[in-house]
Amino acid sequence: MYAALLRAPGPIENHPLEYSEVAEPVPGPGEVAISVLACGVCRSNLHMIEGDWLPGTPAALPIIPGHEVIGRVKALGPGVSNLAVGDRIGVQPIWSTCGRCEHCVGGHEQRCRRRQITGETRDGGYAEVMLAKANFACKIPDSLSDTEAAPLLCPGITAYGALKKARLRPGRNVAVFGVGGVGHLALQMAAITGARVNAVSRSPKARALAEQLGAHGSYVPSGGEGGLVLREGSQDAAIVFAPSDKTVAEALRVIRPGGRVVLGVSQSVGVMDIGDEKTIVGTVLGTRQDMADVLDLAVDGKLHAVHEDFPLSEANLVLQKLKNGQLQGRAVLVPGA
Ligand SMILES: [Zn+2]
């Protein structure tokens, strides 16, 4: 099979992914092999490929990146009874968890310290075939196409996890910082709660997209040009998916005393004034039940992933476009295209 293989991390301009022929993986106990139909391109993929992701990531080299995967089951490993050959399934960033720790049994399996991460500790979806843990895969409803479903598997579940922590309800004001792969889904979910959604982005194109997708208003961050700036203390909550260190300070500025900032990207928080009793909470991914909820929203037509599709063989170029801010919504790789 063909795969985009990372042998050594490096700047994406040097094309560190090798599109090459590798042995097809064979499913072990509890696993399935899938023919990959589509795989979303995540900013975290770019970080790992360039060598500035989490310590110990990737777990080994070479590795095949990609963790927003739609595929069709092509072979079952021993003991798999919940899937059949031919099923169309999705694989999210959490490839598996231990199932026994306090986080797994307490309804927060995304926090499991023994979790396996697709495309980081296990080979991922930048390939024609990959392995999935059968219990962690989700069946994909027929009404969703491969490329519109793929971004739901990471940006969708990530946005949903953030929304659950933002405590929104009708009449509340929320600022969503960043209208990229995740932010554009987060603002649609925020709108469903009945909250008044304000998108914040430096990019005029992103602000226009936000308004198309249901944001009440769009703004630029303090010091930005070409748009209005949110008033200090005007928001009940802020959800941050913009990859800039200045965003946390701006999010803290716009929320009211007692408000919350939900942080969906790792950033330095800086000095925090305790006087206003504001809360900053981190969020990462979600549970398998969250994933099912996200797919339901998409089937009901309440959630639309904006995506641009590319052949898998062009992975390096697509990641370069992501780095240069030249993509709208999510880029999706399609093997054999
Ligand atoms: Zn992702």
Ligand SMILES: [Zn+2]
């Ligand atoms: Zn666990």
